[in-house]
Amino acid sequence: MNVVLLSNGIIPGKNKVMEYGLETIRKVVEKTGARKFVLVPYAVIRASHDDRVAAVQETLSELGCEVIGLHRCEDPVTAIEQADGIIVSGGNTWVLNKTLHDLGLINVIRKAVITHNKPYIGWSAGANIACPTIRTTNDMPIITSVVMNSLNLVPFQINPHYIEASPAGHNGETRDQRIEEFLAVNRHEVVAGIPEGTLFHIDGETLNFISANGKSMKLFRHEVAAEVFQEDDNVQFLMDQ
Amino acid sequence: MNVVLLSNGIIPGKNKVMEYGLETIRKVVEKTGARKFVLVPYAVIRASHDDRVAAVQETLSELGCEVIGLHRCEDPVTAIEQADGIIVSGGNTWVLNKTLHDLGLINVIRKAVITHNKPYIGWSAGANIACPTIRTTNDMPIITSVVMNSLNLVPFQINPHYIEASPAGHNGETRDQRIEEFLAVNRHEVVAGIPEGTLFHIDGETLNFISANGKSMKLFRHEVAAEVFQEDDNVQFLMDQ
Numbered sequence: 087m088n089v090v091l092l093s094n095g096i097i098p099g100k101n102k103v104m105e106y107g108l109e110t111i112r113k114v115v116e117k118t119g120a121r122k123f124v125l126v127p128y129a130v131i132r133a134s135h136d137d138r139v140a141a142v143q144e145t146l147s148e149l150g151c152e153v154i155g156l157h158r159c160e161d162p163v164t165a166i167e168q169a170d171g172i173i174v175s176g177g178n179t180w181v182l183n184k185t186l187h188d189l190g191l192i193n194v195i196r197k198a199v200i201t202h203n204k205p206y207i208g209w210s211a212g213a214n215i216a217c218p219t220i221r222t223t224n225d226m227p228i229i230t231s232v233v234m235n236s237l238n239l240v241p242f243q244i245n246p247h248y249i250e251a252s253p254a255g256h257n258g259e260t261r262d263q264r265i266e267e268f269l270a271v272n273r274h275e276v277v278a279g280i281p282e283g284t285l286f287h288i289d290g291e292t293l294n295f296i297s298a299n300g301k302s303m304k305l306f307r308h309e310v311a312a313e314v315f316q317e318d319d320n321v322q323f324l325m326d327q
Numbered sequence: 328m329n330v331v332l333l334s335n336g337i338i339p340g341k342n343k344v345m346e347y348g349l350e351t352i353r354k355v356v357e358k359t360g361a362r363k364f365v366l367v368p369y370a371v372i373r374a375s376h377d378d379r380v381a382a383v384q385e386t387l388s389e390l391g392c393e394v395i396g397l398h399r400c401e402d403p404v405t406a407i408e409q410a411d412g413i414i415v416s417g418g419n420t421w422v423l424n425k426t427l428h429d430l431g432l433i434n435v436i437r438k439a440v441i442t443h444n445k446p447y448i449g450w451s452a453g454a455n456i457a458c459p460t461i462r463t464t465n466d467m468p469i470i471t472s473v474v475m476n477s478l479n480l481v482p483f484q485i486n487p488h489y490i491e492a493s494p495a496g497h498n499g500e501t502r503d504q505r506i507e508e509f510l511a512v513n514r515h516e517v518v519a520g521i522p523e524g525t526l527f528h529i530d531g532e533t534l535n536f537i538s539a540n541g542k543s544m545k546l547f548r549h550e551v552a553a554e555v556f557q558e559d560d561n562v563q564f565l566m567d568q
Contacts, residue, residue, distance in 0.1 A: 247499035
């Protein structure tokens with residue numbers, strides 16, 4: 087596999103979307119020779135899909151890559167099959183995952199990534215749907231939807247935009263407490279909280295954690311103290327859950 | 328109806344659960360003569376259900392009320408029918424709503440509240456499920472569940488723990504943006520964001536917004552600037568959505 091899963095799109099000081107992950111994406115592009123990418127924009131609710139394509143094109147132009155919007159393709163299945171690689175935008179995970187199911191794209195993307203080794207690059211909601219399910223999203227369920235299976239490219243759950251802090255004086259559950267609730271109900275799963283500015287790179291069978299800003303990944307299991315991992319720490323065991 | 332919907336359980340300076348809403352709850356108890364309450368604890372994941380009952384009992388002892396846990400009752404349907412009123416604890420909205428459906432309690436509670444005018448008091452997840460659906464919850468979907476209808480005691484959506492602020496440097500969507508997404512998809516609905524320390528009181532047909540800390544309610548509609556309401560402002564129109 088050639089998969090890059092980013093916590094979020096933009097971090098302070100890096101104004102282009104996924105700019106903080108560009109060196110990892112460059113490695114993937116060089117390794118695979120992928121040039122023509124389709125962008126899956128269905129998570130985008132508050133902006134235009136075309137604008138999102140343009141923003142990603144701006145980032146990938148530096149690597150000589152072309153980006154087209156899947157919403158502009160007459161047949162999305164064929165578009166995925168003919169593309170060299172797939173990019174999935176952040177936004178609302180519920181709308182994204184439901185749309186992929188409605189359009190029959192879940193297995194098409196899985197096949198492209200797993201069988202044909204096409205690059206998959208996703209941030210935020212695009213990272214959520216690379217997990218077995220979308221049960222660790224932070225989004226509101228703005229549509230009525232079964233919590234459906236997602237792409238299952240990696241065998242563990244990711245919590246993108248992971249953050250320890252809460253606004254001062256706020257008594258709502260912290261993210262750590264919400265993840266603890268997930269694990270109390272799903273005791274044999276693990277959740278990797280990846281802060282903004284960090285990403286996972288799956289290169290073949292090898293999993294790497296990369297941090298553009300020194301922030302660390304926090305790994306949660308039921309009734310075990312959370313473990314902290316820095317860039318270049320060995321996190322390979324996560325692929326064997 | 329005699330309904331009290333609180334944003335959250337505990338606020339700074341008020342250490343008992345729902346203490347900041349006690350004067351409103353006192354009015355409801357005095358009006359209805361309710362003494363024996365059942366607590367619905369199914370949203371509680373990280374604490375014991377019995378401890379939650381004890382905490383609510385501590386608050387309501389001041390009003391001469393008795394609180395029993397629904398999880399201790401042999402027949403939950405009969406327990407609801409025999410109680411004078413219903414209290415629903417915060418926690419995980421998904422687990423709560425699914426459990427009420429699984430136990431066949433949705434219509435039992437609706438009937439108790441709407442037909443028999445029994446008091447309904449809910450905070451956080453307990454306020455979410457008083458809405459038509461749970462699509463404006465802030466929780467993770469830690470179980471696989473259809474986004475089911477909920478109690479529909481009020482005809483609008485509530486976002487409990489509503490907050491404008493985000494942690495410094497965090498680029499994840501703000502709550503306002505998440506609500507904007509909800510409204511982009513659900514254009515004819517309204518969402519009332521109620522900050523911690525505030526509550527709705529439905530007394531018969533009359534809706535009141537009450538704030539224990541001076542914080543205001545923010546009302547969101549699709550493509551309309553959010554409106555701000557203070558305690559005692561007229562919010563009756565919300566009952567006619």
